[in-house]
Amino acid sequence: xxxxxxxxxxxxxxxxxxxxxxxxxxxxxxxxxxxxxxxxxxxxxxxxxxxxxxxxxxxxxxxxxxxxxxxxxxxxxxxxxxxxxxxxxxxxxxxxxxxxxxxxxxxxxxxxxxxxxxxxxxxxxxxxxxxxxxxxxxxxxxxxxxxxxxxxxxxxxxxxxxxxxxxxxxxxxxxxxxxxxxxxxxxxxxxxxxxxxxxxxxxxxxxxxxxxxxxxxxxxxxxxxxxxxxxxxxxxxxxxxxxxxxxxxx
Amino acid sequence: xxxxxxxxxxxxxxxxxxxxxxxxxxxxxxxxxxxxxxxxxxxxxxxxxxxxxxxxxxxxxxxxxxxxxxxxxxxxxxxxxxxxxxxxxxxxxxxxxxxxxxxxxxxxxxxxxxxxxxxxxxxxxxxxxxxxxxxxxxxxxxxxxxxxxxxxxxxxxxxxxxxxxxxxxxxxxxxxxxxxxxxxxxxxxxxxxxxxxxxxxxxxxxxxxxxxxxxxxxxxxxxxxxxxxxxxxxxxxxxxxxxxxxxxxxx
Numbered sequence: 363x364x365x366x367x368x369x370x371x372x373x374x375x376x377x378x379x380x381x382x383x384x385x386x387x388x389x390x391x392x393x394x395x396x397x398x399x400x401x402x403x404x405x406x407x408x409x410x411x412x413x414x415x416x417x418x419x420x421x422x423x424x425x426x427x428x429x430x431x432x433x434x435x436x437x438x439x440x441x442x443x444x445x446x447x448x449x450x451x452x453x454x455x456x457x458x459x460x461x462x463x464x465x466x467x468x469x470x471x472x473x474x475x476x477x478x479x480x481x482x483x484x485x486x487x488x489x490x491x492x493x494x495x496x497x498x499x500x501x502x503x504x505x506x507x508x509x510x511x512x513x514x515x516x517x518x519x520x521x522x523x524x525x526x527x528x529x530x531x532x533x534x535x536x537x538x539x540x541x542x543x544x545x546x547x548x549x550x551x552x553x554x555x556x557x558x559x560x561x562x563x564x565x566x567x568x569x570x571x572x573x574x575x576x577x578x579x580x581x582x583x584x585x586x587x588x589x590x591x592x593x594x595x596x597x598x599x600x601x602x603x604x605x606x607x608x609x610x611x612x
Numbered sequence: 613x614x615x616x617x618x619x620x621x622x623x624x625x626x627x628x629x630x631x632x633x634x635x636x637x638x639x640x641x642x643x644x645x646x647x648x649x650x651x652x653x654x655x656x657x658x659x660x661x662x663x664x665x666x667x668x669x670x671x672x673x674x675x676x677x678x679x680x681x682x683x684x685x686x687x688x689x690x691x692x693x694x695x696x697x698x699x700x701x702x703x704x705x706x707x708x709x710x711x712x713x714x715x716x717x718x719x720x721x722x723x724x725x726x727x728x729x730x731x732x733x734x735x736x737x738x739x740x741x742x743x744x745x746x747x748x749x750x751x752x753x754x755x756x757x758x759x760x761x762x763x764x765x766x767x768x769x770x771x772x773x774x775x776x777x778x779x780x781x782x783x784x785x786x787x788x789x790x791x792x793x794x795x796x797x798x799x800x801x802x803x804x805x806x807x808x809x810x811x812x813x814x815x816x817x818x819x820x821x822x823x824x825x826x827x828x829x830x831x832x833x834x835x836x837x838x839x840x841x842x843x844x845x846x847x848x849x850x851x852x853x854x855x856x857x858x859x860x861x862x863x
Binding site: 602 | 624758761762764766778782787796
């Protein structure tokens with residue numbers, strides 16, 4: 363590989379994915395992979411839109427091009443995190459990387475970079491310092507305590523990126539708190555059915571099988587509990603209004 | 613907040629109603645981080661029938677058992693200890709005994725779960741008698757209160773704590789499932805004051821209210837004959853069934 367090509371791959375993960383791993387990322391995946399250092403990214407996706415794959419690519423790229431770096435992935439269950447690490451292993455091998463240590467929950471490349479699969483609770487994840495990627499996959503299903511434990515991992519590493527990827531679940535889960543907030547420090551990326559990532563026939567079948575509400579949640583990024591409260595301020599203002607004038611006191 | 617004894621009657625202002633039919637204190641028992649509450653109000657004794665919410669209180673945090681009942685009793689005392697106590701005993705069934713020791717026969721228990729229209733009840737034996745525990749669904753409670761608000765039969769005193777209760781209800785999220793609607797409290801927020809208002813509305817329109825009132829009067833030392841007479845009066849004054857119609861069932 364020429365030095366120029368290596369610099370191009372180092373700077374542009376999407377190009378690396380395309381030319382080295384031989385996969386064409388979708389537009390939203392390119393946006394995700396090209397997020398600047400230190401970014402916080404919230405990605406709202408439909409089912410099977412490729413969110414875990416995107417996280418795998420991002421962590422694999424960092425492991426190869428940022429020697430000695432650490433990336434972590436947290437899923438609702440460690441079995442799912444381990445599956446993500448297994449896919450990182452495959453991507454790194456395909457790119458020609460070699461491993462110093464390799465087990466179910468962690469890989470360490472010869473260049474010293476590590477990728478760890480975290481457990482699904484906050485009890486034993488504290489104390490890590492992450493300088494590459496912190497990935498919260500299926501973030502809507504993570505406990506608020508686990509998400510709170512992930513954030514400080516980049517406190518001393520301003521270049522580390524924090525990514526929360528999820529399908530919609532409820533309006534009160536940790537992911538939606540970020541997605542629905544107006545915090546300008548988050549990059550929000552949407553990959554739901556309305557941007558044309560599924561075949562229309564497949565969507566039609568899924569809508570029929572799941573029903574409207576579940577379909578909206580799974581494919582359109584509309585969380586359950588999407589309905590607003592039936593109680594409105596107008597109702598209460600009416601109940602608190604004093605219409606009948608008081609008799610003036612003499 | 614208490615009744616304004618010398619202010620002219622105003623049907624939009626429960627503080628001027630003077631008498632209630634009966635006065636009710638809805639008491640949500642806090643679990644975990646939630647505080648316990650006491651929402652005071654009741655039906656006005658005039659036509660058209662209105663439900664007044666006089667005051668909304670949060671009891672001090674970290675009170676348990678008799679200390680919590682004592683804090684509730686302080687509020688009850690402001691109303692000459694004549695209120696019906698409607699308490700949520702879902703999380704702490706043993707609290708029923710403490711409440712009975714403090715308030716006697718005036719206590720009606722609630723067990724709030726996912727389902728139930730508040731008509732079925734168990735008797736929790738306490739000492740030589742028992743207190744009724746009604747089973748009611750959380751969604752049912754909230755929808756009943758919502759219907760009452762929509763029917764414009766609720767009057768609330770405009771105070772910061774009342775608005776806080778309103779805010780809790782406005783912030784609820786409804787999750788439409790196949791056979792039901794679930795009302796959820798957003799993460800990190802509370803709904804205890806709002807639920808207490810709904811408990812008050814439930815008690816004020818309950819078909820067993822005349823029976824509870826008889827117990828209330830008997831606890832206040834009324835003779836059997838006068839209790840019976842007043843009971844007939846209360847039954848005669850029962851709600852005009854419009855809430856029952858709203859909820860699609862006879863009252």
